[in-house]
Amino acid sequence: MSRFEYAPAPESRAIVDIKSSYGLFVNGQFVEATDGKPFKTVSPASEEVLAEVSEAGPADVDKAVRAARKAFDKVWGPMSGKDRAKYLFRIARLIQERSRELAVLESLDNGKPIRESRDVDIPLVAAHFFYYAGWADKLEYAGVGDDPQPWGVAGQVIPWNFPMLMLAWKIAPALAAGNTVVLKPAETTPLTALAFAEICQQADLPPGVVNIVTGAGRTGQALVEHPDVDKVAFTGSTDVGRATAKSVAGTRKAVTLELGGKAANIVFEDAPIDQTIEGIVNGIFFNQGHVCCAGSRLLVQESVYDEVLARLKRRMGTLRVGDPLDKNTDIGAINSAAQLAKIRELSQIGEDEGAERWSPECELPANGYWFPPTVFTGVSQAHRIAREEIFGPVLSVLTFRTPAEAVEKANNTPFGLSAGIWTEKGSRILWMANQLRAGVVWANTFNRFDPTSPFGGYKESGYGREGGRHGLEAYLAH
Amino acid sequence: MPTKDTATTPRLEVRKTYKLYIGGAFPRSESGRSYVVNNAKGKFLANASQASRKDARDAVVAARKAFGGWHARTAYNRGQVLYRIAEVMEGRHQQFSAEVAAGEGLSISKARAVVDASIDRWVWYAGWADKLAQVVGSSNPVAGPYFDFSLPEATGVVAVLAPQDSSLLGLTSVIAPAIVSGNTVVAVSSYERPLPAVTLGEVMATSDVPGGVVNLLTGSASEIGPWLASHDDVNAIDLCGITSDDEARDLEIAAAGNLKRVRRPAEEDWSADQGLSRLTQYLELKTVWHPIGV
Numbered sequence: 218m219s220r221f222e223y224a225p226a227p228e229s230r231a232i233v234d235i236k237s238s239y240g241l242f243v244n245g246q247f248v249e250a251t252d253g254k255p256f257k258t259v260s261p262a263s264e265e266v267l268a269e270v271s272e273a274g275p276a277d278v279d280k281a282v283r284a285a286r287k288a289f290d291k292v293w294g295p296m297s298g299k300d301r302a303k304y305l306f307r308i309a310r311l312i313q314e315r316s317r318e319l320a321v322l323e324s325l326d327n328g329k330p331i332r333e334s335r336d337v338d339i340p341l342v343a344a345h346f347f348y349y350a351g352w353a354d355k356l357e358y359a360g361v362g363d364d365p366q367p368w369g370v371a372g373q374v375i376p377w378n379f380p381m382l383m384l385a386w387k388i389a390p391a392l393a394a395g396n397t398v399v400l401k402p403a404e405t406t407p408l409t410a411l412a413f414a415e416i417c418q419q420a421d422l423p424p425g426v427v428n429i430v431t432g433a434g435r436t437g438q439a440l441v442e443h444p445d446v447d448k449v450a451f452t453g454s455t456d457v458g459r460a461t462a463k464s465v466a467g468t469r470k471a472v473t474l475e476l477g478g479k480a481a482n483i484v485f486e487d488a489p490i491d492q493t494i495e496g497i498v499n500g501i502f503f504n505q506g507h508v509c510c511a512g513s514r515l516l517v518q519e520s521v522y523d524e525v526l527a528r529l530k531r532r533m534g535t536l537r538v539g540d541p542l543d544k545n546t547d548i549g550a551i552n553s554a555a556q557l558a559k560i561r562e563l564s565q566i567g568e569d570e571g572a573e574r575w576s577p578e579c580e581l582p583a584n585g586y587w588f589p590p591t592v593f594t595g596v597s598q599a600h601r602i603a604r605e606e607i608f609g610p611v612l613s614v615l616t617f618r619t620p621a622e623a624v625e626k627a628n629n630t631p632f633g634l635s636a637g638i639w640t641e642k643g644s645r646i647l648w649m650a651n652q653l654r655a656g657v658v659w660a661n662t663f664n665r666f667d668p669t670s671p672f673g674g675y676k677e678s679g680y681g682r683e684g685g686r687h688g689l690e691a692y693l694a695h
Numbered sequence: 696m697p698t699k700d701t702a703t704t705p706r707l708e709v710r711k712t713y714k715l716y717i718g719g720a721f722p723r724s725e726s727g728r729s730y731v732v733n734n735a736k737g738k739f740l741a742n743a744s745q746a747s748r749k750d751a752r753d754a755v756v757a758a759r760k761a762f763g764g765w766h767a768r769t770a771y772n773r774g775q776v777l778y779r780i781a782e783v784m785e786g787r788h789q790q791f792s793a794e795v796a797a798g799e800g801l802s803i804s805k806a807r808a809v810v811d812a813s814i815d816r817w818v819w820y821a822g823w824a825d826k827l828a829q830v831v832g833s834s835n836p837v838a839g840p841y842f843d844f845s846l847p848e849a850t851g852v853v854a855v856l857a858p859q860d861s862s863l864l865g866l867t868s869v870i871a872p873a874i875v876s877g878n879t880v881v882a883v884s885s886y887e888r889p890l891p892a893v894t895l896g897e898v899m900a901t902s903d904v905p906g907g908v909v910n911l912l913t914g915s916a917s918e919i920g921p922w923l924a925s926h927d928d929v930n931a932i933d934l935c936g937i938t939s940d941d942e943a944r945d946l947e948i949a950a951a952g953n954l955k956r957v958r959r960p961a962e963e964d965w966s967a968d969q970g971l972s973r974l975t976q977y978l979e980l981k982t983v984w985h986p987i988g989v
Contacts, residue, residue, distance in 0.1 A: 655981070675981075687980055
């Protein structure tokens with residue numbers, strides 16, 4: 218099949234000013250790490266080194282927690298909700314003002330298409346701060362009693378798939394509720410968190426209210442295990458979530474975990490077909506499939522299977538894989554060599570177990586980490602590609618005959634984060650939504666987020682909610 | 696011709712066999728074990744079944760089997776069933792009072808007050824069945840053409856290690872909030888004071904509570920707890936009845952295997968108002984994005 222060729226339309230990276238090296242952001246200042254080695258963050262689209270970043274060791278994490286404790290006791294805790302709100306509104310505005318720069322920086326460091334970082338990630342970041350800003354002076358209406366209190370110091374560990382959006386999901390409700398935070402961004406995507414540190418400085422946020430410690434698993438572990446952390450929030454893999462739950466066992470720390478998923482995206486025969494195809498594509502290829510709630514298991518009613526598959530393949534043939542900074546790019550780079558290896562391995566297992574693999578012909582850039590949009594058919598529920606989170610642009614297709622069978626298959630997973638339903642029938646949407654054991658159910662849409670809308674999973678997808686009033690509750694003692 | 700003068704000799708009472716309550720039936724422990732239950736002064740009261748790992752697993756199977764149906768009942772119906780528990784308990788007031796008095800070493804009048812409070816607590820929780828969704832749910836004003844709403848839903852099978860001291864009021868206060876929202880429960884009673892739990896099982900069996908919704912095991916929480924904490928078909932666990940910090944930590948670690956929702960042991964005042972925290976502990980929030988369009 219032929220497709221339109223576009224001239225390159227790259228977004229200029231001149232707008233970002235990346236320093237050659239970054240320290241940790243502790244107590245309002247960038248400081249040198251004392252007990253860790255610096256590490257490099259690269260652009261996954263080119264393998265070019267973007268900057269050198271400090272690794273925070275346990276002593277550095279300790280300093281950050283102390284700074285957060287002091288800020289909680291002396292400044293942020295006693296401050297009126299009204300003033301906390303104003304700081305958060307300020308931050309929301311600064312993000313809007315610097316949104317172009319942040320979008321470019323995010324796409325450079327993460328590999329996601331500029332179209333997504335510009336139109337989805339960064340606008341949602343600003344919206345989250347704006348939403349929670351308004352809560353800061355209304356906590357007594359949050360539903361946890363007349364005199365709600367913050368936990369104190371929140372230790373937060375976030376993943377690399379939506380670096381700045383996950384930061385916003387963590388920091389905005391924490392600060393609104395009156396907590397102070399120490400946040401660890403993922404080791405492959407620290408740059409927008411460090412840009413956020415500058416934004417805190419520009420907002421004159423009191424020192425110690427937000428601290429950013431960069432590093433890998435060791436740093437995260439030191440933070441989660443620090444005895445003076447009152448509240449732990451983690452987003453990432455189910456395995457690390459389990460380890461986090463174990464490490465806080467026997468303490469009084471409050472915990473919320475937002476972990477993996479293997480969402481069913483369920484297509485009924487009466488679904489609006491064009492919209493559905495776009496929704497399937499958005500469900501699994503959005504952000505290269507690096508989405509915990511990705512619609513990675515497509516369940517198609519048998520009567521429309523042939524048509525859906527044919528149209529899906531045709532649409533996949535028009536997806537543009539390449540330079541994340543090109544405004545026409547649909548699928549950017551896989552975030553890291555390690556993640557690419559994992560996607561390749563699971564895809565190979567899919568083939569070995571007998572599923573049929575298909576990708577459109579597409580030319581991948583020579584440098585960087587790339588994986589073509591891929592669909593597996595002939596997948597059974599026992600196949601590993603139908604059970605395990607691949608976290609890449611890989612879709613497994615299964616079929617069903619009746620709504621009851623769709624429910625049975627959709628719920629047949631230890632995860633329970635999200636699900637999708639495609640049908641024109643409103644009563645069926647609500648019946649299905651009622652049956653599905655998942656925390657977020659999208660009908661005739663997928664991968665849609667909003668600061669007012671609680672997000673989080675059932676079962677091994679974790680516990681607690683982020684977003685909305687319920688997301689605020691997670692940061693109030695109760 | 697009568698051999699004794701029945702007018703002057705008190706009637707010999709018919710004692711009860713205290714058994715487990717699993718899936719709506721009253722089996723003895725499959726292990727064949729029982730243990731001696733004494734009153735607060737050390738005098739023999741009864742032999743209770745000592746539940747084993749296998750009994751706990753059977754109870755989880757029964758609870759899982761009952762979950763779909765119980766969870767699918769209307770909130771109104773679940774509320775009525777819980778209220779029915781209170782009604783049936785009234786009829787056994789005297790028996791509960793005697794068991795609580797003997798086990799907890801209370802005067803009979805204090806024991807009666809505990810039974811009153813326990814019955815009232817079932818009534819209080821019964822009323823929550825059809826109010827929870829309104830109090831903890833929400834509709835969410837998203838920036839797009841969707842009706843976006845969030846509703847609470849039962850998390851599934853809840854394991855409860857019931858309080859050791861408060862054998863009826865405490866037990867009630869940990870079971871009622873779990874089942875009212877549609878969860879099913881496997882509870883391990885107080886070890887030294889198990890008799891009210893067995894009698895509560897008999898109430899369950901006669902109160903329109905479907906078999907398997909509440910399963911009651913008598914025995915040692917320290918022995919059975921680890922098997923429930925590590926069981927992959929249990930969704931949440933209440934560690935209330937664990938008195939050792941180390942044991943509680945180990946159970947919490949075991950519970951991380953399938954990311955159970957864990958309620959840690961804490962100081963509890965069972966006579967105080969209970970608030971929402973035990974109710975919301977066993978709820979999942981489901982957010983639905985429903986399209987709007989012509």
